[in-house]
Amino acid sequence: MEALVCRKLGDPTLPPDSSEHAPFTFSKSHPIPILNSSTSVRVRIKSTCLMFATGLQTQGKYQEKYAPPFIPGSDYSGVVESVGPNVTKFEIGDRVCSFAYVGSFAQYIVAEETELYGVPDGCDLVAAAAIPVAYGTSHFALISRAKLKSGQVLLVLGAAGGVGVAAIQIGKICGATVIAVARGAEKVEFLKSEGVDHIVDISKEGVIESVKAFLKTRKLKGVDVLYDPVGGKLAKESLKVLSWGAQILVIGFTSGEVPVIPVNIALVKVHLAFADITDRKVIGKVMITFDDAKAITSSKL
Numbered sequence: 001m002e003a004l005v006c007r008k009l010g011d012p013t014l015p016p017d018s019s020e021h022a023p024f025t026f027s028k029s030h031p032i033p034i035l036n037s038s039t040s041v042r043v044r045i046k047s048t049c050l051m052f053a054t055g056l057q058t059q060g061k062y063q064e065k066y067a068p069p070f071i072p073g074s075d076y077s078g079v080v081e082s083v084g085p086n087v088t089k090f091e092i093g094d095r096v097c098s099f100a101y102v103g104s105f106a107q108y109i110v111a112e113e114t115e116l117y118g119v120p121d122g123c124d125l126v127a128a129a130a131i132p133v134a135y136g137t138s139h140f141a142l143i144s145r146a147k148l149k150s151g152q153v154l155l156v157l158g159a160a161g162g163v164g165v166a167a168i169q170i171g172k173i174c175g176a177t178v179i180a181v182a183r184g185a186e187k188v189e190f191l192k193s194e195g196v197d198h199i200v201d202i203s204k205e206g207v208i209e210s211v212k213a214f215l216k217t218r219k220l221k222g223v224d225v226l227y228d229p230v231g232g233k234l235a236k237e238s239l240k241v242l243s244w245g246a247q248i249l250v251i252g253f254t255s256g257e258v259p260v261i262p263v264n265i266a267l268v269k270v271h272l273a274f275a276d277i278t279d280r281k282v283i284g285k286v287m288i289t290f291d292d293a294k295a296i297t298s299s300k301l
Contacts (some may be wrong), residue, residue: 003030003106038086047129073104077129099132138166150175152224160187232257
């Protein structure tokens with residue numbers, strides 16, 4: 001089968017076989033993977049995704065490291081080509097999608113039937129290949145972790161990327177007010193078509209000033225959920241527009257910098273608590289926590 005093989009760690013932007021330093025080589029005779037269990041399925045791949053993490057893997061910078069040679073590639077879609085004797089969920093010819101840590105930059109891949117999802121007739125296989133990671137990540141983060149609710153404010157960094165677009169769409173379905181941060185006119189125009197409530201073009205304006213001005217016009221106190229696949233300086237700036245009790249979803253670090261969160265940002269918002277004390281709104285003891293605020297909301301002090 002044909003496959004793109006990472007033969008050595010290196011710069012993923014170099015063309016395959018372009019030089020001795022190029023990490024990729026294009027193979028036309030790579031062995032077709034065999035069914036390795038009675039419940040495994042071989043899929044002929046129709047579409048696969050290129051992710052930021054794939055480039056990191058190729059450079060040996062991702063948290064999960066793979067020794068060359070290996071076939072990169074993660075989420076994919078395709079058609080079932082062969083099944084093990086104990087497979088009950090799928091038949092030859094079924095349309096499926098899934099996620100693999102490596103292996104999808106090839107014509108075939110083998111997966112356990114429990115790892116595969118059926119793709120309904122009429123659903124575009126290219127679109128289906130984008131679902132497992134981008135939408136799976138965003139859905140888990142926003143629904144399972146943040147428990148995003150209607151009326152809350154969601155701030156999405158890197159909003160024009162794969163997981164960013166998924167977060168926007170899920171946020172709108174949840175009824176949240178969605179603020180998107182991206183760079184450049186082309187991305188801004190695309191985000192407008194996604195129906196976001198406010199867009200910050202960081203090539204022209206700062207996040208803090210733009211978001212605060214928008215929140216003021218809507219009479220909103222701040223951002224309730226920060227969705228951050230970027231990290232770095234942008235993430236640290238965004239902390240300054242969070243409301244009390246806001247949640248930060250750390251998705252990734254496409255900026256290349258893991259942000260160090262300055263805890264003084266949390267401390268400078270304590271004036272809101274003082275206002276509640278002055279106005280006699282407090283029941284029990286007011287506490288400052290550097291972990292999940294929800295963990296102490298039921299404490300009786």
